[in-house]
Amino acid sequence: MSVEGAPALELRSLKKSFGRPAVDGLDLEVAPGEFYALLGPNGAGKTTTLRMIAGLLQADGGDIRIFGIDARKNPIEAKRIVAWLPDEPMLYDKLDALEYLEFVAGLWSVEAGAAQRSAEGLLESLGLWPHRRERCEGFSRGMRQKLALAGALIHEPRLLMLDEPLTGLDASAARQVKSLLTERARRGATIIMTTHILEVAERLASRIGIIDRGRLIAGGTLDELRLRVGENGATLEAMFLHLTAQSSSAA
């Protein structure tokens, strides 16, 4: 059971090594309802971190708590309230869009009426309704990404983790996804997103964390980050480059 008043996500000294440390004692806290952007250079440990939270990788050490639930001890409890959207959508080519959502809703035991309403609403808002009875094998990259997002949202997760959700989307699809995510955040869902498109993070996220070499090197709102680098009005891109360069020279 989730704990009232607990952070949506709490990572303490999280570690994972693949020969060399990928995540190296990461501490991170995300409050309920926050839209958190996790940024970092390639190989910084963003995806590894999210995969450990989603239960796809076993951590070597440290704690993962999701709304107070110890995700390492009670992974199934934690998974009930979490959704994970990888950068490469995982779909079943031989199922159509509606059948895919039916399957996902079944795995999360979503009540029939709610699942149907949610599926229809998600397909409508993502522009997939006309394609609802087409098999996924014929879908474009963008359609696959949007359907995977619908699957991630159909069970109303309290914590939604997205790894590069806008990769491969055209402008219109990207707008649909962004407005859906903003709407979910407004309704109280906690969203953690990795992205290399810094303007998206700048525009959507309420707080931003920058990791490098598996450690959090900076975190906070845009203004807090500006204070940290001592440049008023600096863009996120400038701050990101400054902070990661600083981290590299310190290493």
Add this chain to the structure above:
Amino acid sequence: MIGSSLAFSRFVLHDLRLSARGFASMFGPARPATVWALLVLLLAGLHAAAWPVAGWLLGVEEGPGGAARLGAGLGAGVVLVLPWMTAQSMTALTRMLFDRSDLELILSSPVGPRSFLAARVLSIAVDSVATVGVLLLPLADVAALRAHGHWLALYPALIAAGLLGTGLGVTLGMGLCLAMGPRRARLISQIAATAVGASFVLGGQVVAMLPAPMRSVILGALAPSDSSALHALIGTPVRAAEGDPAAILGFTVAGLAAFAAACALFGERFAEAALVAAGTPASGASAANRAVRFGRSVGAALRTKERRVVWRDPWLVSQLVLQAAYTMPVAVILWRHGGPTGSVGVAFTPALVVIAAQLAGALSWIALSAEDAPDFLATAPLSRRAVEQGKIAAIAQPIAVILAVPLAALSLASPWAGACALVFGAGAIASAALVNLWRQTPSRRSLVLRRHAQSKLVGLMEHLVSILWAVAAAIAVIGSWKAIVPVAGVAGALAVNWRFSAAGARGRSTGRLLGE
């Protein structure tokens, strides 16, 4: 545009290099010298195995009426090999249309599609010739070593057959594409290849079951002396295989002509069909009549998903049915040969048990190892055990559908045999599923027929348990309590497999499939 002969030779070299590397990769990280050594050993082994067979064939040739008997045998070979090569080429061509690996790069280059098609079709022909040649050509070599040099005529005859079969296959495949579109053409060619493959095995048995006079007529029609329409068609290939120089020349010219005509006629059409295939939605048809029911239980959701994934893959279903079809001739032989094995129950019950085990092995591998979205399932709030239980439960339905008719027929002929097939078949299904459950090897569904190359232990165990269950079923049909002995063997084999896999699992990184 680059000169077509230069482009053709470049493509041939490109395909040869890719094929050679693909072949070498089958030996793992071995050095080229090791690969060559293994290859030489393999060829030596094939020739050693061919030695007694060639001896028997030479005995037939030198015996009374030898030439006619051998001619009939070669005729039967032509009747089987040519359609097989044609069907394989048809399938390979239609698959090629959807293989986007380098097709788009090549078709976007300033090279004429005829050169490209000719090179790719040549590689299809080489593949067909090599597949048949690996069995036939050692016989020719051994016969030549034993002073029957005319057997070497099998080489040009087989090459000509490869060219002719491929030319016909390309023509038929492209004809289907033009008539009904690339996607339907692919489906039909897959079914045709399956039917031809099955007829390969079943045809011989059907002939063997015919009354003697009818059999003589058919064998007579294949003999070189016959003047029937069938022989008019196969006479030249048969004479070519026998070593008649004029026939070799004629057959080779015919093969080359068919091959060249197909490449010349369909080069541009192939490029167009590839463009159409690229733009064809994988499933354009609306499926509004298919029921979608939200609110299923976890188990029902998993079962429904697995069922849909299997039944909607015609290639997969055709391969499963073919696998079952290949086993039946053994039962027919047992039944036809009478004696203690001559009862319907003793002949067919073990066959059904073996088929059940094979289907369960393939389907459980598909469900467990060839899961399309393992990471996604690992994020669902389910234990790994729950997911695996759901998947294993899901494989029962396709097996039941495929085996229902033969099981009902067997039960009508012999209720006791039907009951034995049901009980021992269920045991075989459970055993094959457990073997695959304990030794999962994440892979792609399309590799189902080559799954044992990934884990030879699983292949060995699947065969062992299916044979033991089949033996137990046969003993039970006779009514002997000794059926318990092979069942105990199954239990022992499964226990060893479980222990071995559990030990292996400790050394592996955990949760590769389901993120446990």
